[in-house]
Amino acid sequence: MADLGGQAQASFKSGGLSRIQEKNRSLILEAALGEFSMKGFSGATVERIAADAGMSKSNLLYYFSSKEAIYNATLAHILEVWLAPLKTLNPDGEPAQELAAYIRQKIEMSARFPEASRLFANEVMQGAPQILPILQTDLKRLVAEKSQVIEDWIAAGKMRSVDPVHLIFTIWATTQHYADFSVQIKALTGKDLSDADFQAETEAAVTTLILNGVGLSLPAEGGSAA
Amino acid sequence: MADLGGQAQASFKSGGLSRIQEKNRSLILEAALGEFSMKGFSGATVERIAADAGMSKSNLLYYFSSKEAIYNATLAHILEVWLAPLKTLNPDGEPAQELAAYIRQKIEMSARFPEASRLFANEVMQGAPQILPILQTDLKRLVAEKSQVIEDWIAAGKMRSVDPVHLIFTIWATTQHYADFSVQIKALTGKDLSDADFQAETEAAVTTLILNGVGLSLPAEGGSAA
DNA sequence: GAGGGATTTGACCAAATGGTCAAGATGCAA
DNA sequence: TTGCATCTTGACCATTTGGTCAAATCCCTC
Numbered sequence A, B: 001m002a003d004l005g006g007q008a009q010a011s012f013k014s015g016g017l018s019r020i021q022e023k024n025r026s027l028i029l030e031a032a033l034g035e036f037s038m039k040g041f042s043g044a045t046v047e048r049i050a051a052d053a054g055m056s057k058s059n060l061l062y063y064f065s066s067k068e069a070i071y072n073a074t075l076a077h078i079l080e081v082w083l084a085p086l087k088t089l090n091p092d093g094e095p096a097q098e099l100a101a102y103i104r105q106k107i108e109m110s111a112r113f114p115e116a117s118r119l120f121a122n123e124v125m126q127g128a129p130q131i132l133p134i135l136q137t138d139l140k141r142l143v144a145e146k147s148q149v150i151e152d153w154i155a156a157g158k159m160r161s162v163d164p165v166h167l168i169f170t171i172w173a174t175t176q177h178y179a180d181f182s183v184q185i186k187a188l189t190g191k192d193l194s195d196a197d198f199q200a201e202t203e204a205a206v207t208t209l210i211l212n213g214v215g216l217s218l219p220a221e222g223g224s225a226a
Numbered sequence C: 001g002a003g004g005g006a007t008t009t010g011a012c013c014a015a016a017t018g019g020t021c022a023a024g025a026t027g028c029a030a
Numbered sequence D: 001t002t003g004c005a006t007c008t009t010g011a012c013c014a015t016t017t018g019g020t021c022a023a024a025t026c027c028c029t030c
Helices: A017-044 A046-053 A057-063 A065-085 A095-112 A115-125 A132-155 A162-182 A184-189 A196-213 B021-042 B044-055 B057-063 B066-089 B095-111 B114-125 B132-155 B164-180 B182-189 B196-215
Strands: none
Touching: A017 A046, A017 A057, A017 A115, A017 B021, A046 A057, A046 A065, A046 A196, A065 A095, A065 A115, A065 A132, A065 A196, A065 B114, A095 A162, A095 A196, A115 A162, A115 A184, A115 B164, A115 B182, A132 B066, A132 B196, A162 A184, A162 B114, A162 B164, A162 B182, A162 B196, A184 B057, A184 B114, A184 B132, A184 B164, A196 B164, A196 B196, B021 B044, B021 B057, B021 B066, B021 B114, B044 B057, B044 B066, B066 B095, B066 B114, B066 B132, B095 B114, B095 B164, B114 B164, B132 B164, B164 B182, B164 B196
């Protein structure tokens, strides 16, 4: 994948990071994810990230040359895992199973890594200043590939004719909504994805709605629709 | 509706704003919407908003006592119109028509006021520091009311049994996604809602998917599903 | 355990930014 | 026209914040 600038400036012997570097970079990225996802790029402060990571601001800047470098590293760190689920959509599987599995994974991601979802949403909403090139290349390629998979399922008569891209957008939108808008969801329902029951309920509702939406249903859950 | 603090501090005779106040407050709110939606609360600067509004920073602060006051006023200004579509869901109408109309309105809003959508998304993602009370009262009441409408339709056998709240969340998520993530959508498809054809295509795709998802379809567009 | 690179930090700096204030400009009613 | 309230602004201030730097401390190798 096209990356975001890669390693920091910190010098080290050959390829590997030292034990201390490994640990500190990890602490920094974790703290940065928390701050950036909560406050956005502008709202987050280097000092606060450093404090969360348990070190001085100066030391943090020893590992990452600038606030923007921390931000990019954080983004790169989550991007791979964030887009991974779509890659698992298997052309040889059954549409209902595959889409259900994809939705399940996305909701699981929203439940486990809501900060990552918010960071990503924030970045894109601000115009994707850092990751636009990646969207235009890697993500575009991935979406095109998986759209073709869906097109093939449709052509094979395995599911209703829908625009694959809009289907993917709908899945992204709904699943990520539960992470990005969790405060609103909690205000309205009293629960959010951190509640296991609510997560199961959400997964069932979203899966059923979308599968029915494309003329499918899960065998385990009822009759056939197609 | 519970508001966000109401009028600024600027003194004026009785109830109405002067001609100049009217114009300037309007210019400020417009500029503020652009800045806050693009950069977030922290990223936006008072100076920049003032420049966009065509006045000095000092003058802007004559109309709004602080940056936060501008932000709250902007939020209040869009909130009413942003939540309006849901209110039009008519208990006496047919589910398919009503839901389709609601989705159409929401997509229309995303197309015409993407900044409002992003401002709202930003606010909620940061924990809704300003509007949480409104979410917990007014919006909660509205959602409860409209959920009951949907429950009644289900009880009347007019649509498939779905959790009304998740249905509403799904509609919000999908329709707002096209505004909030328009940069990503443009990167992947080459178009966004500012393109009339794409808007129509999106409306058709989302409406079909969601209506089918709840066991409905629009008479004009094909056979019955329920 | 001595030497040297890696790590850590406090002091410091310059720029950006939210907000104040007093003075001046403008609009309006009598 | 005059007087007053409204409106507008530049100068200014305090704070925050990203980033630098030299000095100290730590860690590891020989």
